[in-house]
Amino acid sequence: MKQKYLPLTATILIFLLSYALCVAQYPNMLSTRVIGNLLTDNAFLGIAAVGMTFVILSGGIDLSVGAVIAFTGVFLAVVLEHGGMHPLVAFALVLAITTAFGALMGAIIHYLEMPAFIVTLAGMFLARGMAFVLSIDSIPIKHPFYATLKGLYYKLPGGGRITLIGGLMLAVFAIGILIAHRTRFGTNVYALGGGTATAKLMGVPVAATTVRIYALSGLLAGLSGIVFSLYTSAGYSLAAVGVELDAITAVVIGGTLLTGGSGFVAGTLVGIFIQGLIQTYITFDGSLSSWWTKILIGLLLFAFILLQKGIIRVSRHERQRA
Amino acid sequence: MQTSDNILSASRIEKGFPGTRALDKVDFHLRRGEVHALLGENGAGKSTLIKCLTGAYRRDGGSILLDGAEVDPRDTFDAQRLGIGTVYQEVNLLPNLTVAENLFLGRQPRRFGMIDTKAMNRRARELLAEYELELDVTRDLASYSVAIQQVVAIARAVDLSGKVLILDEPTASLDAHEVAMLFRIVRRLKARGLGIVFITHFLEQVYEIADRITVLRNGQVVGTRDTAELTRRDLIAMMIGRELAAEIQSARPDAVEGEPRYSFRNYGRRGHVAPFDLDVRAGEVVGMAGLLGSGRTETAEILFGAHRADSGTAEIDGRPVNLSSPRAAIRRKFGFCPEDRKTAGIVGDLSVRENIVLALQARRGWTRPISRAEQNRLADHYIRALDIRTADREKPIKLLSGGNQQKAILARWLATEPELLILDEPTRGIDVGAHAEIVRLIETLREKGMSLIVISSELEELVAYSTRIVVLRDRAHVAELSGDRITAHQIVEAIAAANERGAS
Numbered sequence: 001m002k003q004k005y006l007p008l009t010a011t012i013l014i015f016l017l018s019y020a021l022c023v024a025q026y027p028n029m030l031s032t033r034v035i036g037n038l039l040t041d042n043a044f045l046g047i048a049a050v051g052m053t054f055v056i057l058s059g060g061i062d063l064s065v066g067a068v069i070a071f072t073g074v075f076l077a078v079v080l081e082h083g084g085m086h087p088l089v090a091f092a093l094v095l096a097i098t099t100a101f102g103a104l105m106g107a108i109i110h111y112l113e114m115p116a117f118i119v120t121l122a123g124m125f126l127a128r129g130m131a132f133v134l135s136i137d138s139i140p141i142k143h144p145f146y147a148t149l150k151g152l153y154y155k156l157p158g159g160g161r162i163t164l165i166g167g168l169m170l171a172v173f174a175i176g177i178l179i180a181h182r183t184r185f186g187t188n189v190y191a192l193g194g195g196t197a198t199a200k201l202m203g204v205p206v207a208a209t210t211v212r213i214y215a216l217s218g219l220l221a222g223l224s225g226i227v228f229s230l231y232t233s234a235g236y237s238l239a240a241v242g243v244e245l246d247a248i249t250a251v252v253i254g255g256t257l258l259t260g261g262s263g264f265v266a267g268t269l270v271g272i273f274i275q276g277l278i279q280t281y282i283t284f285d286g287s288l289s290s291w292w293t294k295i296l297i298g299l300l301l302f303a304f305i306l307l308q309k310g311i312i313r314v315s316r317h318e319r320q321r322a
Numbered sequence: 323m324q325t326s327d328n329i330l331s332a333s334r335i336e337k338g339f340p341g342t343r344a345l346d347k348v349d350f351h352l353r354r355g356e357v358h359a360l361l362g363e364n365g366a367g368k369s370t371l372i373k374c375l376t377g378a379y380r381r382d383g384g385s386i387l388l389d390g391a392e393v394d395p396r397d398t399f400d401a402q403r404l405g406i407g408t409v410y411q412e413v414n415l416l417p418n419l420t421v422a423e424n425l426f427l428g429r430q431p432r433r434f435g436m437i438d439t440k441a442m443n444r445r446a447r448e449l450l451a452e453y454e455l456e457l458d459v460t461r462d463l464a465s466y467s468v469a470i471q472q473v474v475a476i477a478r479a480v481d482l483s484g485k486v487l488i489l490d491e492p493t494a495s496l497d498a499h500e501v502a503m504l505f506r507i508v509r510r511l512k513a514r515g516l517g518i519v520f521i522t523h524f525l526e527q528v529y530e531i532a533d534r535i536t537v538l539r540n541g542q543v544v545g546t547r548d549t550a551e552l553t554r555r556d557l558i559a560m561m562i563g564r565e566l567a568a569e570i571q572s573a574r575p576d577a578v579e580g581e582p583r584y585s586f587r588n589y590g591r592r593g594h595v596a597p598f599d600l601d602v603r604a605g606e607v608v609g610m611a612g613l614l615g616s617g618r619t620e621t622a623e624i625l626f627g628a629h630r631a632d633s634g635t636a637e638i639d640g641r642p643v644n645l646s647s648p649r650a651a652i653r654r655k656f657g658f659c660p661e662d663r664k665t666a667g668i669v670g671d672l673s674v675r676e677n678i679v680l681a682l683q684a685r686r687g688w689t690r691p692i693s694r695a696e697q698n699r700l701a702d703h704y705i706r707a708l709d710i711r712t713a714d715r716e717k718p719i720k721l722l723s724g725g726n727q728q729k730a731i732l733a734r735w736l737a738t739e740p741e742l743l744i745l746d747e748p749t750r751g752i753d754v755g756a757h758a759e760i761v762r763l764i765e766t767l768r769e770k771g772m773s774l775i776v777i778s779s780e781l782e783e784l785v786a787y788s789t790r791i792v793v794l795r796d797r798a799h800v801a802e803l804s805g806d807r808i809t810a811h812q813i814v815e816a817i818a819a820a821n822e823r824g825a826s
Contacts, residue, residue, distance in 0.1 A: 004462060182436040187423055194416035201414050203399050203428045261418035
């Protein structure tokens with residue numbers, strides 16, 4: 001088997017194994033209901049994580065995601081409840097804003113040669129700050145169109161539901177996989193992760209690619225914000241704190257190398273599922289503190305970093321012998 | 323020579339950097355279907371010329387004709403579009419992409435806006451078939467050896483440009499078998515009518531593959547000759563630029579008798595330097611001569627444990643020792659001043675004092691710090707003894723001149739009171755005065771009974787202070803000179819001697 005599939009395979013095995021263990025203990029967990037909820041509950045995180053996957057594949061990082069989600073939620077709440085705008089118009093408007101915001105960060109990262117960490121950290125404070133400027137209260141969204149959207153779902157045999165937002169997440173993943181593997185832009189993202197200087201020598205448009213990567217992450221963070229506002233029916237400037245870290249976790253558990261250049265968008269989906277599964281298990285158990293989620297995720301993350309390190313070392317060793 | 327035969331014609335190329343003239347009216351003509359070797363020692367201007375041709379640098383003057391038309395490449399990508407492709411020693415491809423993606427990056431075949439992976443892989447296989455390579459093109463490039471990666475890089479460069487191919491030291495990290503494969507490909511491309519520029523330090527390879535040779539020295543063209551009409555000795559004379567007749571005889575130290583203190587048998591490392599035998603006695607200076615890339619620095623690094631030897635044994639005073647790391651070597655009282663003091667020697671932001679005590683402190687271990695008073699005493703002692711010119715010992719070392727930095731590094735190792743000191747090009751890039759002082763210092767240390775191994779490209783300098791000289795060529799020790807045979811003439815002869823290639 002090719003080495004680059006090793007982390008992804010490990011992730012899938014871990015997911016199947018832990019799901020089997022969960023089902024052994026609580027047979028009810030093997031139901032479409034649980035699966036449907038898994039999709040719905042993690043939809044906003046999954047969509048944001050797709051954008052994060054591209055950013056990390058290119059060797060960057062985007063810390064602004066959580067703040068952009070909160071900003072989007074507050075923005076929607078304000079314009080819908082106080083502005084009387086139609087939600088679809090508001091959606092388009094907010095997506096344009098967050099995409100431009102991401103593109104601006106990408107441009108600063110490339111043209112000013114600033115580390116992505118610092119630029120997106122500044123972006124995080126900026127977006128969170130803008131959310132507070134719009135409103136410091138939690139604003140409930142009571143627009144009838146929201147109720148319509150929330151009422152849309154596809155009923156699975158066994159009573160589970162694939163809601164609009166759950167399905168949207170799956171669609172975003174599908175499109176993300178196509179972009180990553182079947183477009184020149186996707187290959188360029190991997191090329192940047194392999195080495196910016198070399199990529200430039202080989203004719204990769206580094207500036208355009210960098211800007212587009214962060215614009216894509218901004219777009220998906222905005223979309224994630226829309227999904228989050230549908231999910232919670234509210235906008236609150238303190239919401240979604242640390243979601244970017246959960247997204248990074250999903251990406252890394254999904255087998256993407258944190259230094260860039262290697263990984264799969266599909267892996268991130270499995271990473272999301274593993275996080276959701278642990279959460280579901282704790283809900284089923286009922287007696288465990290929800291902090292166990294964090295502890296398990298922490299251990300898992302640590303194990304994956306070690307696995308990646310080991311693979312890199314082994315492959316380097318093999319190349320030396322070759 | 324008709325000019326119409328020239329695929330690439332560079333005339334009176336000039337390029338200057340602040341304080342130096344890197345290229346001085348250089349003429350370089352490349353014919354269709356020839357392999358043209360570009361030779362010269364470090365700093366001769368080879369890479370500057372290449373960078374001017376490929377657009378990495380903008381030239382200050384002169385003209386470049388490609389296929390008879392004036393060109394002025396803005397950058398390497400532009401040069402590639404015009405038809406000049408370059409392959410470097412360090413493979414400039416992306417290890418994390420597949421072979422096919424590397425070949426077609428930026429020009430992948432598409433269907434309905436999506437990359438047609440199947441077509442791309444098929445075309446990649448077809449392209450590589452022309453190079454007698456059958457690879458799984460869907461695997462990551464990193465899973466193949468450097469030689470294969472090199473061929474993939476050539477395939478991409480030729481496919482993209484197709485007129486001129488510049489190979490910048492492509493064989494530096496390949497073994498003999500891989501070099502043979504690469505040369506087969508070069509010959510095939512030559513037959514297709516490409517002009518190929520071949521840069522290397524391996525003269526054997528030049529004679530094997532090149533039709534003509536152009537030698538640069540100090541930014542000027544020494545001459546362009548047909549390979550068949552140029553003897554090795556004349557070639558080396560062109561490169562080093564010393565007339566063989568005019569050699570300097572100086573009062574050389576006498577040969578040292580007695581048992582060797584350090585004895586290396588069959589010592590070597592695959593891909594670095596072929597196994598060699600080396601003895602060093604107390605009070606002896608062993609000079610290492612050879613052209614750039616001949617394996618001198620590699621020898622030094624293996625002796626010091628910077629790279630672990632994979633064959634042979636090392637003995638000190640008849641007892642076997644393990645020199646698998648610099649720490650182990652330092653424990654055995656070895657010292658090593660590397661060639662590139664900027665990256666491997668000085669710690670620029672630390673003071674002169676801190677730089678001097680660094681190695682001694684490292685040997686003692688960080689749990690036993692050297693007291694500040696002791697540090698001051700050591701620093702002052704060596705600043706005085708070696709005449710290091712600095713305002714005071716707390717000045718950051720990067721503010722010192724090259725020669726004084728070099729002396730500070732010497733002081734660092736002298737402070738550890740080494741018994742075997744390895745110096746790699748101790749006089750490179752420093753002014754004449756400091757140069758003489760370092761040569762004098764080497765003699766003083768030898769008289770005190772220290773053993774030294776000195777690598778230098780300055781033949782007269784080596785002749786002046788060495789008790790014995792080891793000659794290297796093509797990463798093997800090929801000769802040892804002692805007594806009256808230590809002359810610049812003999813060294814050049816030994817480097818040039820072609821028939822007895824190191825059995826590597």
